[in-house]
Amino acid sequence: MVDKGQVIRLCRSLLRAGRQLPDYNIREYAKRRTFDGFRMNKNLTDHSKVEKAYAEGKKQLEVVERVVKVYLAYPPKTKNIMELKLH
C-alpha cells in the first residue's frame, strides 16, 4: 500500500536527482516532467493504479540516476545561455 508520504518522498527524490544534471535543458525538463507526472495522477483513487504509477515513478528515478552518472562522466563543455547572468 502506497501512502501519501511515500509519494511525496518519491517526488522529492526525483527532483533532487534531476538537480544534479549538468545540462540546463535536461535539468529543467526533469523538473517539469516530475511535476506534470505527479499532478496528472494526483486524483487517482484506485489502489492498483496508484501502485502502478508509483512503480513507474521508481523506474524513472533509476533512469534519472543513471543519466546523471553518464552526464557527469561526459559533461557538456559550454554553459547554456540561460545559465549565464547577463545584465
Add this chain to the structure above:
Amino acid sequence: MASLSTSSLSFKAPSIQSTRTSQVLRKPLSFQPISFGRFQSSKNLRLQISCAAKPETVQKVSDIVREQLALSADTALTAESKFSALGADSLDTVEIVMALEEKFNISVEEADAQNITTIQEAADLIEDLAQKKPAA
C-alpha cells in the same frame, strides 16, 4: 547578560526547570553546544519563535510563495499565512520547498520539509540551516 549565560549553562543539563520549560521546549535547537554562540543573545530566550527569522528572509520566502502559487499582487501574505490556506496542496508545498532550497542554497531534510506549513516556519528553517552551514 552575565546572569543569562549562567542560567543558560544550567539548561544544558536535562533537569527540568518548570518556569522556563515552555520557553525551553520552544526552541530545542538552541540548546545544543554548537549553537552556543547564538544562544548568548538575550532576545532568543525571551521572544517567541516567530521573531527568530529576519524580515528580509520572510519577504524573500513570501515572494517565492507568491510566484509558485501564482497569487495576484493584492492577496495579502503575512508571516503566519498557511500554504494550505493559500490554495497549495502537498505537491505545491514540495515545489515551494524546492524553490527555497535553490534560492537559499540549502538542503532541507525530509522530516523538516513535512513540518513546514506557514511562511514563518519556512523562514525560520532557512535561517537555522544558513546558520549551521558555515559552522560545518
